[in-house]
Amino acid sequence: MLPDKEHYYLLPLLPLLLYVVTYFDNYREHVSEMEERFIALFMIGVNIWIFYLCASHRQGSAQIMSYLREEITNSPSNVDVMFLTPCYSTPFYSHVHQNISMDFLHCEPNLKNQDNYMNEADIFFKNPKAWLRKRYTNSTLPSLVVMYDSLAPRIKDFINNYHLVVSVFDTTYQSINGGNNFSLYKLKYKESSI
Numbered sequence: 001m002l003p004d005k006e007h008y009y010l011l012p013l014l015p016l017l018l019y020v021v022t023y024f025d026n027y028r029e030h031v032s033e034m035e036e037r038f039i040a041l042f043m044i045g046v047n048i049w050i051f052y053l054c055a056s057h058r059q060g061s062a063q064i065m066s067y068l069r070e071e072i073t074n075s076p077s078n079v080d081v082m083f084l085t086p087c088y089s090t091p092f093y094s095h096v097h098q099n100i101s102m103d104f105l106h107c108e109p110n111l112k113n114q115d116n117y118m119n120e121a122d123i124f125f126k127n128p129k130a131w132l133r134k135r136y137t138n139s140t141l142p143s144l145v146v147m148y149d150s151l152a153p154r155i156k157d158f159i160n161n162y163h164l165v166v167s168v169f170d171t172t173y174q175s176i177n178g179g180n181n182f183s184l185y186k187l188k189y190k191e192s193s194i
Contacts, residue, residue: 056169057171058170059169059170060168060169060170060171060182061091061182062091062095063168064146064166064170064184065090065096066095067165067166068081068095068096068146068184071184071186072096075143078101079098079100079101079143079144080100080101080144081101081102081143081144081145082102082104082142082144082145082146083102083103083105083147084105084124084145084151084155085104085146085147085148085178086121086175086176086177086178087105087119087121089178092104103142105119105120105121105124106119106120107120125177128151128154128158129158132158141187143187144165144184144185144186144187145159145162145184145185146184146185147182147183147185148170148177148180148182148183149167149179149181149182150179151179152183161188162185162187162188163185163188164183164184164185165184165185165186166183167181168181168182168184169181
């Protein structure tokens with residue numbers, strides 16, 4: 001079985017977990033007062049953590065797409081967007097609702113079982129400067145770029161062609177090749193090149 005990088009497969013477990021919770025709820029009358037206090041304290045701690053996860057953790061991807069949609073709507077000419085983010089970091093057309101050119105780092109699985117296989121995202125994050133130089137030499141730069149803030153210092157030459165439109169908080173804990181904030185950059189001059 002091929003490894004999948006998408007992390008949304010836990011949602012189907014929710015009904016099973018609800019069943020387990022209600023099953024153990026029936027044994028409440030057999031629990032001592034001390035155990036009830038411990039369980040209550042534990043549940044408060046868990047709910048604080050759940051509130052954090054629901055209210056702020058990984059909310060930046062939806063927020064940056066709202067800013068992107070606004071930027072596209074206000075743009076007088078054709079817009080093209082490049083997502084320099086790890087696989088599945090942002091929603092794509094589902095939040096933009098415009099017929100524009102959007103590109104992202106591809107994350108195809110190793111279908112041919114090649115040794116030392118690297119998809120486009122792996123190659124990019126290994127050496128972003130070289131990837132950008134190869135991709136955009138003698139071609140037009142994208143008018144908008146979405147990426148994590150931690151990438152900007154690694155691609156200063158490229159990002160100098162852009163100005164920061166907005167930076168949006170995403171998470172306290174960085175993932176590999178991720179960052180704490182999403183950043184949206186807009187091309188300064190239409191004829192810019194690397």
